[in-house]
Every structure is written in structure tokens, then in C-alpha cells.
Amino acid sequence: MGLRSIKEIFIVGHGPSSSHTMGPHFACDYILKKYKNIKHISVTLYGSLALTGKGHLTDYIIDLSLKDIPHEVKFDKTTVTEHPNTMTFVVDTNEGKFSENVISIGGGSIITIDNLLDTRIKEIYPHQYMTDIMNYCIEKDISLYQYVEMHEDKNTYDYFKNVLKVMDEAVVRGLNAEGYLPGKLKVRRKAKEMYISMEHSALGAKDVAMNVAVHSFAVSEENAAGGIIVTAPTCGSAGVIPGCIQYLRMKGVSEENIIKGLMVAGLFGIICKMNASVSGAECGCQAEIGVACSMGAAMIAHCFGKNTIDIVQSAEIALEHSLGLTCDPVDGYVQIPCIERCALFAIKAINAVKLAVIIPDDDIHVSYDDSVKTMYKTGIDMNAKYKETSLGGLAETIKPDD
Ligand code: SF4
Structure with a gap:
């Protein structure tokens, strides 16, 4: 495959x-x-x-x-x-x-039951696992981005240019919106307030954690309100990558490099989707926000010019330390814990890269494929209460007023 x-x-x-x-x-x-x-x-x-x-x-x-x-x-x-x-x-x-x-x-x-309906089903890459891809890239002396470019069609860069545009538009709408999200939870849209607080804080917009969080909130709230967003890899996890993108912009990374970084992130996402799952209902939130975190880490590492081993290790660390993450949306709304979690895991993606680059490359014990396999097995073993059924976890503890 x-x-x-x-x-x-x-x-x-x-x-x-x-x-x-x-x-x-x-x-x-x-x-x-x-x-x-x-x-x-x-x-x-x-x-x-x-x-x-x-x-x-x-x-x-x-x-x-x-x-x-x-x-x-x-x-x-x-x-x-x-x-x-x-x-x-x-x-x-x-x-x-x-x-x-x-x-x-x-x-x-x-x-x-019998057929994959999606028209995008064609397998276009010859490899299935990251270890094989990494070895191939090292042997051929090409980057992960070049590997993606070799196999995708010519429109792919423009496709991702549009992905970035739609993400940016969601950020702008999210930062300007006020009022409450749909549903009984009465969750207030907070991205705008948070942005104003950040501007009045000691570091202002230079505060990495705050700035990343504000951008993640903007998109996650837009998603919760039914607005137009980009799955990355899902809607519930759609706030992670835009938070990471804000970090890259704070560091002066060019738009072209961000688009290429998104494409590298996509490679990690499709590996998770095809070898495990990106569904909270199937494997819990480790498969959604955990995968998004690993995609974000890969994107950041790529944009900072890290080598292939460091990019893969960044993604591996982000996924490994998301293992076991449950899906327990309160009252079935993609709001609590989803919105805050996207912000926190965008910050985690940044830290995963920082950790990966200081860990020596010659003492790696867990491969990306090991983490993906473990995520899937953990997800299959996970009690159904924690797989997007809203029967356990926070959804059991917190009940909205009728
Ligand atoms: S908690 Fe569940 S619904 Fe919310 S983002 Fe995670 S997987 Fe999606």
C-alpha cells in the first residue's frame, strides 16, 4: 500500500x-x-x-x-x-x-462497506511508512518537501496557497467575532478579548504563547460556530495549525516556506490517516489534536530548515506525548475541551521541535511509525465512553443547565 x-x-x-x-x-x-x-x-x-x-x-x-x-x-x-x-x-x-x-x-x-467513495482515493506515493520515506529521502539526498513535490500534481502548491488563505480568513473572522457559540453551554467567543488582553500585556504581541493561543482560539471558535475552516486533519483540531502558522510569522518565515511547511505537515497527516485514524470516534482525541500537533511540529521544523531526522522526530515527540488523549466533548459540542486544547497543542508543537533538535539523532528509540501504530492500538483499546460519545470524561462531569 x-x-x-x-x-x-x-x-x-x-x-x-x-x-x-x-x-x-x-x-x-x-x-x-x-x-x-x-x-x-x-x-x-x-x-x-x-x-x-x-x-x-x-x-x-x-x-x-x-x-x-x-x-x-x-x-x-x-x-x-x-x-x-x-x-x-x-x-x-x-x-x-x-x-x-x-x-x-x-x-x-x-x-x-465495499468501496472508498472519496474521489481522492488514488494512492500516489510509493511508500506507506515514515521510516521508509525518511530512508529514501536520506539516500536520495532530498528533503521531505521535495519528496512531496515529486509525487503530488502540479496544482498542489496552489491548493495549499488557498488552504493558507482560508485559514487566514478564518483567523480574521474569529478575531472580530463576539457573542456566544451555538448550544446550551453558553460559551462566549473569547478570541477578540484575548487579543486585546495580549496587546495590553507586558510583552504584547511578542508573547509567543499568547499570540499562538489567540490565533488558535480564533479558528477553533469559528469552527465551533459552523464557519468555514480547513480540516487539519479534522475540524475539531483545525485551530492547531493556524496557531503554529502565527508562530512562524512571528519568526519571520516567508509565506512560500509556510505553504511548503503545510505540505510537509500533510505527509504526516496522511500517514496517520491511512495507517491509523484521524477520527475521535474511532481513536479519541489523540487521533485528532494529537495528530494535528505532530503535523504542526513537522511544519515548524521544516520551516526552520531542520534536517529530515529532526523534522520526523519533532512530529514523533508531539504524537508520542499525545497518546491516550480522550475525546469527551461536553454535551456533544466541539467547544469544551476542543478550543482550549487546540491552543495548548499548538504551543506543544513548538516545544516538541525545541526538544527534538537537542536530542541526539543517534539515540532515538521510538520511530514515528511506532507512535502511529501505538496511537491506533491505544485508540482501539480505549473505552467507547472516551471516543466522541460524550458519555465519559468532561462530558460526564460537566452538565449544562437546561
Ligand atoms: S475532544 Fe473530541 S470533538 Fe473535541 S477536538 Fe478532540 S476529538 Fe474532536
């Missing part, structure tokens, strides 16, 4: 959840394209989609996607399905009734 395009890690769309809003939206699109003369569609959501679909706006996005077609959305919270993000579409047409299961596998991608 090789790897698919890094483009599928960075998808532009509406928040708040790649698996719970983007995936169902793409599933509806698929059904509408496949079937003609539709009289009625019934969509049943199972597992995590049923348990947290309300807070994640799944029914809202299905209503929007199916437009004028008569439909109903059912939440089946008791039937256990093989994959936690399964949807059954029963499509009533003039030609007969058809039933189809679609799975939202994370990061906005969907599959049927």
Missing part, C-alpha cells in the same frame, strides 16, 4: 466536525448523485453520530444537504455498528427502495 494525496488532510468546509458535518454532507451528495427520481430519504445515524450528532450539527447539515427532498433523520443510540460513525440511507425512488450504509471515517472522508 502507498499513500493517498495530502490534499485530503486539508479540506475547506463548514465546521464544527469533519466526521459529523463534512462526512454526512458528502454522504448526502453521493446519495443525491447516485439515485434519481427520489421521493423520500430516511437517514439513520448510529454510534457517535447518534450520540453527539445534535451537538455536532449533523442533523442540521443533513437538512441543508438534502434541501427540498422529503427526508427524516433518526438517531439510533442503541444499535452497535462495526464502525462508530455509520449512517444508513433508505432511499425511496420511483424505481424502488434502496438501502445504503455510509461510514464517515474522519477528516471528511466517507466509505461504503
Whole structure:
């Protein structure tokens, strides 16, 4: 097996959840394209989609996607399905009734039981694991960016230029927004207030942690409000990379180098997605914000001109020390702990790079692939309460007022 395009890690769309809003939206699109003369569609959501679909706006996005077609959305919270993000579409047409299961596998991608539906499924890289890629790059004396450039198509740089633009636009909207996020939690949008506090602080905008956090908050709040963001690798984790980008800009890194850094980050994201998971419902938050943190670390290390071993070790350290991170969004909303966590893990990505470059390259005991494999095994072993069901953790401790 090789790897698919890094483009599928960075998808532009509406928040708040790649698996719970983007995936169902793409599933509806698929059904509408496949079937003609539709009289009625019934969509049943199972597992995590049923348990947290309300807070994640799944029914809202299905209503929007199916437009004028008569439909109903059912939440089946008791039937256990093989994959936690399964949807059954029963499509009533003039030609007969058809039933189809679609799975939202994370990061906005969907599959049927038999086929990967996503049109971006083609494997374009010859390697599957980072160790092989790293060895290949060292042997050929090329950078990870050059490796990506060799295998992606010619439009990829422009694709990522647009990714950066959309991320920046989300930051601007987030920094100017006020009021409360949707839902019962009554979480106030704070990025603007935080920005003003930062400007009045001793270091002002030179304070790295504050500046990074403010930018992460801006995008994460925009995501929680259903605004347009870029998955990196998911919606819930979309605030991590923009925080890291702000750090790079504070350090004077050029826009061109940031775009290339995003492409290197994508390589780490697709390795996690294809060899493990980027779905909180499947593997907990280690698969979302943990992976985002490792992508951010790889991007920063690339932009600082670090060698391939240091870039890979930066990503490895970030992922290794995110292992076990649970997914427990309060009341099913991608707000608590997601927003603060994005900010904190953007800062962690910076520190992972600082640690990686001082650890000697000849005494590395855990490879990136080891961490990815461990993340997946840990995720599979994790109790379902901690996998985007809002049945455990903070979601159990904190109950919003009705
Ligand atoms: S806790 Fe993490 S995995 Fe769960 S919804 Fe929030 S960001 Fe996604």
C-alpha cells in the first residue's frame, strides 16, 4: 500500500466536525448523485453520530444537504455498528427502495462497506511508512518537501496557497467575532478579548504563547460556530495549525516556506490517516489534536530548515506525548475541551521541535511509525465512553443547565 494525496488532510468546509458535518454532507451528495427520481430519504445515524450528532450539527447539515427532498433523520443510540460513525440511507425512488450504509471515517472522508467513495482515493506515493520515506529521502539526498513535490500534481502548491488563505480568513473572522457559540453551554467567543488582553500585556504581541493561543482560539471558535475552516486533519483540531502558522510569522518565515511547511505537515497527516485514524470516534482525541500537533511540529521544523531526522522526530515527540488523549466533548459540542486544547497543542508543537533538535539523532528509540501504530492500538483499546460519545470524561462531569 502507498499513500493517498495530502490534499485530503486539508479540506475547506463548514465546521464544527469533519466526521459529523463534512462526512454526512458528502454522504448526502453521493446519495443525491447516485439515485434519481427520489421521493423520500430516511437517514439513520448510529454510534457517535447518534450520540453527539445534535451537538455536532449533523442533523442540521443533513437538512441543508438534502434541501427540498422529503427526508427524516433518526438517531439510533442503541444499535452497535462495526464502525462508530455509520449512517444508513433508505432511499425511496420511483424505481424502488434502496438501502445504503455510509461510514464517515474522519477528516471528511466517507466509505461504503465495499468501496472508498472519496474521489481522492488514488494512492500516489510509493511508500506507506515514515521510516521508509525518511530512508529514501536520506539516500536520495532530498528533503521531505521535495519528496512531496515529486509525487503530488502540479496544482498542489496552489491548493495549499488557498488552504493558507482560508485559514487566514478564518483567523480574521474569529478575531472580530463576539457573542456566544451555538448550544446550551453558553460559551462566549473569547478570541477578540484575548487579543486585546495580549496587546495590553507586558510583552504584547511578542508573547509567543499568547499570540499562538489567540490565533488558535480564533479558528477553533469559528469552527465551533459552523464557519468555514480547513480540516487539519479534522475540524475539531483545525485551530492547531493556524496557531503554529502565527508562530512562524512571528519568526519571520516567508509565506512560500509556510505553504511548503503545510505540505510537509500533510505527509504526516496522511500517514496517520491511512495507517491509523484521524477520527475521535474511532481513536479519541489523540487521533485528532494529537495528530494535528505532530503535523504542526513537522511544519515548524521544516520551516526552520531542520534536517529530515529532526523534522520526523519533532512530529514523533508531539504524537508520542499525545497518546491516550480522550475525546469527551461536553454535551456533544466541539467547544469544551476542543478550543482550549487546540491552543495548548499548538504551543506543544513548538516545544516538541525545541526538544527534538537537542536530542541526539543517534539515540532515538521510538520511530514515528511506532507512535502511529501505538496511537491506533491505544485508540482501539480505549473505552467507547472516551471516543466522541460524550458519555465519559468532561462530558460526564460537566452538565449544562437546561
Ligand atoms: S475532544 Fe478532540 S476529538 Fe473530541 S470533538 Fe473535541 S477536538 Fe474532536
